[in-house]
């Protein structure tokens with residue numbers, strides 16, 4: 001059974017914050033993730049910095065640059081996870097671009113994920129048609145490959161979700177990550193179409209920042225993902241952990257109020 005699926009048992013709605021690993025330092029990321037976990041985050045999405053992050057908006061791109069300035073490497077990201085695991089079992093997933101596990105070696109990358117308790121991978125530039133390359137390794141090492149569904153996925157839904165063992169990531173709008181005030185998609189219709197072809201939990205992200213938005217979206221979906229709003233707090237605060245912890249508490253309460 002997928003560790004990620006367990007999070008959604010008995011209709012639990014998940015709040016999933018995102019931070020960039022190494023932004024602005026490895027030690028800061030460890031304390032950020034521990035603060036998110038202590039505040040009730042159900043899963044933490046950890047971004048692996050990459051040189052060509054085509055789906056990242058300006059806030060997440062800037063975080064990647066700060067992480068590179070702080071000397072982050074892929075092994076450094078695994079070291080951060082090892083450090084988190086000294087005190088926390090919070091479910092973790094990586095947001096990584098495809099070249100990173102490819103270059104590192106699929107076997108070695110997914111084996112380290114399994115060993116350290118990274119339960120899932122979101123790979124925004126991995127087309128479903130190419131997923132077959134990494135799937136034997138993610139399956140062998142019990143790491144869930146998390147498909148991204150966008151308002152443009154249309155008639156491909158069934159194909160896109162066929163390997164979804166963890167949750168499914170619904171992108172609320174076309175374009176890159178970042179805060180938005182309205183959501184382009186017809187969410188109820190997309191969710192209804194997805195429910196017909198999968199029993200995997202459906203989480204929605206891109207643009208969410210207020211508790212009100214989170215509550216509204218959590219009424220339809222099984223979880224809500226927030227990146228840029230949190231990463232902006234990391235950029236703006238010398239000691240970000242308590243700030244993002246406080247925000248996460250509010251967001252967790254908002255999401256749970258939709259249960």
Ligand SMILES: O=P(O)(O)OC[C@@H](O)[C@@H](O)c1c[nH]c2ccccc12
Pocket residue numbers: 018045047055056060095124176177178179205206207208225226227228229
């Ligand atoms: O930043 P936002 O709009 O709150 O969206 C979440 C997002 O940051 C995170 O999940 C993410 C970071 N980089 C991505 C690339 C593709 C899809 C998703 C992501």
